[in-house]
Amino acid sequence: MVTKTFLLLLFCSLIRCSTSNDTLRRGSSLSVDDDSHLITSPDNSFTCGFYSFQTNAYWFAIWFKNSKDRTVVWTANRNRPVNGRGSKVTFRKNGVMVLTDVDGMVVWETNTTSTDANYAVLLNTGNLVMKNQKGQIIWQSFDYPTDTLLPSQTLTKSKSLISASRKESVESGYFRLNYNNINVLTLNYDGPEVSSVYWPSPNPGFNVWDFGRTSSNSSKVAVFNDFGVFNSSDGWNFSASDAGFGIRRRLTMDYDGNLRIYSLNDSTALWSISWQAIAQPCDVHGICGRNGICIHGEKAQCSCPPGFEWNDPTDLTQGCNPPFKKTCGNSSRFRFLELPKTDYYGFDLNRSPPISFEACRDLCLRDCRCEAFNYRITGEGSCYAKSALFNGLRYPNFRGTTYLKVPTSMETPEFSSIFTCTDAPVVMIGSPSMYESPDKKVKWIYLYSIAIAIGVVEALLILLGWWVFFGNNALVASLEDGYRMISSQFRGFTYQELIKATNNFKVEIGRGGSGAVYKGVLEDQRMVAVKRLGDVSEGGEFWAEVSTIGKINHMNLVRMWGFCSQKQHKLVVYEYVQNLSLDKRLFSSSFLQWEQRFNVAIGIAKGLAYLHHECLEWVIHCDVKPENILLDAAFEPKIADFGLAKLSERGGQNSKFTKIRGTKGYMAPEWAHNLPITAKVDVYGYGVVVLEMVKGIRLPNVIVQGEEEESALMRFVRSTKRKILKGKELWIEEIMDPRLGGLYSRKQAAKLVEIGIACVEEDRNKRPTMGSIVQVLINCESELFYKE
Ligand SMILES: *[C@@H]1O[C@H](CO)[C@@H](O)[C@H](O)[C@H]1NC(C)=O
Ligand SMILES: *[C@@H]1O[C@H](CO)[C@@H](O)[C@H](O)[C@H]1NC(C)=O
Ligand SMILES: *[C@@H]1O[C@H](CO)[C@@H](O)[C@H](O)[C@H]1NC(C)=O
Ligand SMILES: *[C@@H]1O[C@H](CO)[C@@H](O)[C@H](O)[C@H]1NC(C)=O
Ligand SMILES: *[C@@H]1O[C@H](CO)[C@@H](O)[C@H](O)[C@H]1NC(C)=O
Numbered sequence: 091m092v093t094k095t096f097l098l099l100l101f102c103s104l105i106r107c108s109t110s111n112d113t114l115r116r117g118s119s120l121s122v123d124d125d126s127h128l129i130t131s132p133d134n135s136f137t138c139g140f141y142s143f144q145t146n147a148y149w150f151a152i153w154f155k156n157s158k159d160r161t162v163v164w165t166a167n168r169n170r171p172v173n174g175r176g177s178k179v180t181f182r183k184n185g186v187m188v189l190t191d192v193d194g195m196v197v198w199e200t201n202t203t204s205t206d207a208n209y210a211v212l213l214n215t216g217n218l219v220m221k222n223q224k225g226q227i228i229w230q231s232f233d234y235p236t237d238t239l240l241p242s243q244t245l246t247k248s249k250s251l252i253s254a255s256r257k258e259s260v261e262s263g264y265f266r267l268n269y270n271n272i273n274v275l276t277l278n279y280d281g282p283e284v285s286s287v288y289w290p291s292p293n294p295g296f297n298v299w300d301f302g303r304t305s306s307n308s309s310k311v312a313v314f315n316d317f318g319v320f321n322s323s324d325g326w327n328f329s330a331s332d333a334g335f336g337i338r339r340r341l342t343m344d345y346d347g348n349l350r351i352y353s354l355n356d357s358t359a360l361w362s363i364s365w366q367a368i369a370q371p372c373d374v375h376g377i378c379g380r381n382g383i384c385i386h387g388e389k390a391q392c393s394c395p396p397g398f399e400w401n402d403p404t405d406l407t408q409g410c411n412p413p414f415k416k417t418c419g420n421s422s423r424f425r426f427l428e429l430p431k432t433d434y435y436g437f438d439l440n441r442s443p444p445i446s447f448e449a450c451r452d453l454c455l456r457d458c459r460c461e462a463f464n465y466r467i468t469g470e471g472s473c474y475a476k477s478a479l480f481n482g483l484r485y486p487n488f489r490g491t492t493y494l495k496v497p498t499s500m501e502t503p504e505f506s507s508i509f510t511c512t513d514a515p516v517v518m519i520g521s522p523s524m525y526e527s528p529d530k531k532v533k534w535i536y537l538y539s540i541a542i543a544i545g546v547v548e549a550l551l552i553l554l555g556w557w558v559f560f561g562n563n564a565l566v567a568s569l570e571d572g573y574r575m576i577s578s579q580f581r582g583f584t585y586q587e588l589i590k591a592t593n594n595f596k597v598e599i600g601r602g603g604s605g606a607v608y609k610g611v612l613e614d615q616r617m618v619a620v621k622r623l624g625d626v627s628e629g630g631e632f633w634a635e636v637s638t639i640g641k642i643n644h645m646n647l648v649r650m651w652g653f654c655s656q657k658q659h660k661l662v663v664y665e666y667v668q669n670l671s672l673d674k675r676l677f678s679s680s681f682l683q684w685e686q687r688f689n690v691a692i693g694i695a696k697g698l699a700y701l702h703h704e705c706l707e708w709v710i711h712c713d714v715k716p717e718n719i720l721l722d723a724a725f726e727p728k729i730a731d732f733g734l735a736k737l738s739e740r741g742g743q744n745s746k747f748t749k750i751r752g753t754k755g756y757m758a759p760e761w762a763h764n765l766p767i768t769a770k771v772d773v774y775g776y777g778v779v780v781l782e783m784v785k786g787i788r789l790p791n792v793i794v795q796g797e798e799e800e801s802a803l804m805r806f807v808r809s810t811k812r813k814i815l816k817g818k819e820l821w822i823e824e825i826m827d828p829r830l831g832g833l834y835s836r837k838q839a840a841k842l843v844e845i846g847i848a849c850v851e852e853d854r855n856k857r858p859t860m861g862s863i864v865q866v867l868i869n870c871e872s873e874l875f876y877k878e
């Protein structure tokens with residue numbers, strides 16, 4: 091008998107625990123202390139209860155039970171978490187459901203007062219509903235969306251989806267999806283200072299009424315259905331790329347300002363993007379805050395103008411602070427800071443007719459409200475004076491420059507900060523690292539002009555250097571945090587992994603100053619070049635290399651994918667570049683044709699310009715030579731071996747190079763004369779390389795014993811200069827690589843020779859910068875071949 095009762099009790103308690111009747115009855119409560127006490131939907135897909143993102147901060151929330159990260163779809167009071175002890179949700183006798191904190195304070199409550207309110211349940215749709223005795227719904231969470239719309243939930247005129255302020259958070263941010271007063275569904279930035287609609291795109295050339303939109307239907311209602319179709323009363327609709335029944339989806343206003351449909355893969359429990367509104371992260375307004383600049387690129391980044399500092403480095407939408415107080419006054423107290431290829435959208439003071447640059451500048455100087463002006467070279471010259479700097483963006487093919495009005499006294503800082511980009515909370519479009527293989531699924535709705543440029547034009551700058559501020563001691567620790575953020579591709583490897591990948595360092599493919607390079611294959615079948623660093627002193631140099639290269643991403647620079655640092659083993663893992671290095675394609679029988687050579691010359695220049703200018707002359711390669719120029723399958727050059735690159739403080743004076751780096755023949759005279767080493771040593775090396783590309787032979791800048799006191803390079807330069815000066819018509823033909831058989835563009839070749847000669851000037855101040863070289867070369871890139 092006793093046993094029977096015991097068994098019955100056990101049975102009952104089992105029932106209670108495992109199926110815990112998924113309702114919250116009037117008069118009962120859910121407590122944060124009892125985490126088994128949850129309300130689950132009948133089909134087991136959603137759970138409602140207390141959810142914690144941080145220690146001791148809980149939200150009463152609904153989340154997907156079966157997704158790996160337990161994605162939250164609704165929270166009761168998103169901006170007010172409650173304590174981890176003593177907080178509870180109570181279905182009070184008077185019919186109200188309230189959330190109380192440990193001190194009994196009501197943090198949230200439903201607007202119900204009905205005395206016939208009976209119980210609350212979580213439906214299979216993810217809707218938490220309160221029902222009365224007749225079973226009618228008297229309150230539902232679907233009426234109070236946060237950042238997510240679930241299938242069958244409607245978005246109406248009084249509701250909006252508001253993004254979270256950051257990843258891994260539910261607190262509200264500034265991005266919204268809602269209907270505007272002309273009945274059109276918009277995405278907008280609604281910050282503390284300004285509001286701005288960024289979708290439908292306000293860009294010129296884009297029509298709001300495309301895609302069948304209308305403002306005539308004032309019902310302002312949209313619904314997202316189980317099939318994956320979103321249909322809005324403004325006539326606008328879209329569907330998930332995997333449209334069909336049986337897939338769990340959500341439409342989320344993401345913290346980066348993009349609206350996305352996510353689909354859940356049941357077998358992996360991961361989300362993938364099956365639709366998104368904005369193709370380019372930088373088209374989201376306000377993403378980098380006031381004064382901030384969103385930099386277009388393979389990976390969008392936020393940055394501050396030089397001298398400006400982040401308001402809150404963990405939340406870039408807070409923007410950048412200028413290092414001066416905004417004042418009005420005598421116009422001679424201001425000067426302008428040039429931000430090439432940069433624009434700040436909106437806030438134009440006036441729309442002046444095309445005027446000259448000087449007139450535009452004066453207009454801004456005279457107007458106290460003017461914070462900057464944008465001048466576009468296209469046409470006669472458009473002038474946009476700006477009263478506020480929001481929605482900053484920079485992209486490679488933007489043909490305008492922004493000039494920031496700053497006090498004359500403001501110093502342009504040593505190392506901050508235009509391209510000291512902090513890792514922006516911007517999900518890289520197409521492959522957000524947190525979700526599985528979305529690439530194929532992303533459906534582009536708007537492809538703005540810039541999108542095409544991606545990956546073709548100079549990819550953009552990557553953060554470099556925040557750690558410079560922290561000094562060497564903090565270096566390792568901060569990098570530990572840093573590298574994880576950078577990209578999912580960049581990671582630490584164990585020594586065992588690399589032994590396996592390289593088959594115990596079997597195939598050596600090169601050997602440079604800093605170590606031997608081996609070919610390998612990673613587990614995911616990616617081909618890699620693993621460089622084993624020989625003599626690495628304690629940490630410093632290794633980390634310098636790791637941090638420099640790991641963050642640099644440019645199509646003309648060899649990409650670093652990871653590193654290994656285990657005891658004495660210091661290795662770095664690079665992408666494997668298919669073709670041979672430039673020396674093998676220049677000084678042997680399998681030589682490059684002219685078109686390829688010119689393209690290689692531009693590519694190297696772009697890569698070096700990126701290192702020198704985009705990063706404010708921080709990175710100097712110091713060993714530019716054909717051996718360090720690798721060619722990919724399409725003969726696109728990639729500069730390798732940054733092992734010698736050293737971060738030098740900008741300005742040159744302070745650069746300390748304790749040992750000579752570089753290779754004889756390509757080394758600038760500064761090395762011999764013990765002068766400060768600047769980026770101009772790379773310009774010199776580049777000059778030698780292009781002259782060799784024209785001539786097709788090595789031009790050693792080394793005085794050979796016994797010969798007259800002049801190197802082959804100098805002799806070549808001197809004689810070429812003389813020919814040019816004499817105005818000899820056929821000078822170019824006399825020096826060209828005869829193997830080309832006359833098939834080359836004379837104009838391009840002459841330009842390259844001219845550049846090469848300027849680059850190897852003894853006086854480094856006379857050498858051009860890599861940036862100006864890129865400009866010159868691009869201008870004659872489209873020369874018709876072989877036709878002169
Ligand atoms: C759970 O609650 C529902 C609705 O009130 C009720 O019909 C059902 O009998 C309850 N189940 C259990 C196991 O208590
Ligand atoms: C509670 O709010 C909902 C949605 O806003 C509304 O439809 C309902 O009428 C409100 N109920 C009461 C009792 O105010
Ligand atoms: C969806 O929008 C397109 C225009 O983009 C329109 O042609 C189509 O009829 C709409 N479909 C529905 C079901 O409303
Ligand atoms: C979308 O809404 C329109 C009316 O606005 C309706 O005619 C159409 O059938 C809806 N399409 C879908 C797929 O629900
Ligand atoms: C307005 O949109 C709603 C919802 O899509 C639809 O039911 C209604 O028929 C539309 N009205 C007109 C006049 O098109």
Ligand SMILES: *[C@@H]1O[C@H](CO)[C@@H](O)[C@H](O)[C@H]1NC(C)=O
Pocket residue numbers: 355356357358
């Ligand atoms: C779910 O993920 C698995 C493993 O990655 C994949 O094989 C499968 O095709 C995915 N299913 C869907 C519906 O995408």
Ligand SMILES: *[C@@H]1O[C@H](CO)[C@@H](O)[C@H](O)[C@H]1NC(C)=O
Pocket residue numbers: 420421422
């Ligand atoms: C502005 O300052 C300069 C020098 O400080 C002075 O020469 C000039 O007169 C001032 N102009 C005005 C309008 O105050």
